[in-house]
Amino acid sequence: NAGVTQTPKFQVLKTGQSMTLQCAQDMNHEYMSWYRQDPGMGLRLIHYSVGAGITDQGEVPNGYNVSRSTTEDFPLRLLSAAPSQTSVYFCASSYVQGASYEQYFGPGTRLTVT
Amino acid sequence: AQSVTQLGSHVSVSEGALVLLRCNYSSSVPPYLFWYVQYPNQGLQLLLKYTTGATLVKGINGFEAEFKKSETSFHLTKPSAHMSDAAEYFCAVSDRRANSKLTFGKGITLSVRP
Numbered sequence: 001n002a003g004v005t006q007t008p009k010f011q012v013l014k015t016g017q018s019m020t021l022q023c024a025q026d027m028n029h030e031y032m033s034w035y036r037q038d039p040g041m042g043l044r045l046i047h048y049s050v051g052a053g054i055t056d057q058g059e060v061p062n063g064y065n066v067s068r069s070t071t072e073d074f075p076l077r078l079l080s081a082a083p084s085q086t087s088v089y090f091c092a093s094s095y096v097q098g099a100s101y102e103q104y105f106g107p108g109t110r111l112t113v114t
Numbered sequence: 115a116q117s118v119t120q121l122g123s124h125v126s127v128s129e130g131a132l133v134l135l136r137c138n139y140s141s142s143v144p145p146y147l148f149w150y151v152q153y154p155n156q157g158l159q160l161l162l163k164y165t166t167g168a169t170l171v172k173g174i175n176g177f178e179a180e181f182k183k184s185e186t187s188f189h190l191t192k193p194s195a196h197m198s199d200a201a202e203y204f205c206a207v208s209d210r211r212a213n214s215k216l217t218f219g220k221g222i223t224l225s226v227r228p
Contacts, residue, residue: 004157035218040123042204042220043158058215090157102148103216105157 001026004106006091012112013081021076021109023091031094032074033058033103034066036087043090049074081113116141116207118219126225133192135222137179137205140186147188148206148216149179158204164188175199200226 007022025032033048045058049068063085065077074093078085088110092103117140127133139145146165150158162173169181175198179190188205205219 040220042118042218044218045215048215092158102160102163103158105150105159107157108155 003027004091004093004104006089006106006109008109009107010110012114013078014114015081015083017081019078019081021078021089021091021111023074023076023106024072025074025091025093025104026072027093027104028071029093029095029104030071031101032068033092034064034074034076035090035092036060036085037090037108038087046076046089078111083113085111086113087111116145116209116217118205118207118217120205120219120222122222123220124223124225126227127195128227129197130194133177133190133195133199133224135190135203135205135224137188137190137219138186139188139205139207141207141209143209145207145209147179147181148208149173149177149188149190150204150206150218152202152204152221154201161190161203195224195226197226197228200224 004025030051034046035043037043044060047066049055055066088108090108091106094101094103119138148163149161151161152158162171164171164181172178177192202221202223204221206216208216
């Protein structure tokens with residue numbers, strides 16, 4: 001199993017540009033989520049999904065959109081990039097949301113917005 | 115609402131010394147507690163978790179943590195630090211309700227001196 005994969009690994013955007021961060025998992029996990037990691041802030045939840053066709057907002061959703069058309073894929077879209085969105089983005093998946101189930105993390109996408 | 119406090123952002127120990135990373139949590143219901151490790155330029159990996167039963171939990175790489183309800187703590191320890199333990203460590207909490215989200219602390223960077 002490849003686990004959780006993310007592309008690209010690095011990306012530089014100009015302010016106002018849009019892009020999609022890709023996330024895929026091959027473990028048949030129902031729950032997927034996106035976090036951003038900023039120095040001294042830990043990981044903050046952006047959006048999450050409890051299954052195909054179901055998404056919801058996390059702690060910091062503004063400026064981001066998600067969709068979940070299949071169990072495997074959970075792309076994160078930046079509609080109009082801003083310097084405040086410079087961060088490292090992690091996708092994670094687990095069998096179910098919360099409870100005692102381990103979340104499996106992808107390797108991350110490092111995004112810089114100039 | 116739940117929260118995690120990890121005091122201090124950086125801990126430095128000598129190789130062979132005791133590692134102690136502190137975590138205190140706040141939760142209105144009995145929690146599930148996790149420690150994740152992040153090596154440089156990688157995603158997060160589960161070290162150990164507390165769900166029910168024995169309050170002393172053993173994880174990978176010789177780490178262990180003890181759930182102390184009276185102190186609302188879940189400190190991470192390792193008797194003898196190794197150079198390969200240098201990484202960032204995150205404590206996280208979720209509650210036992212359905213669809214509970216994972217809340218992370220801000221993380222602690224562990225340095226190991228030769």
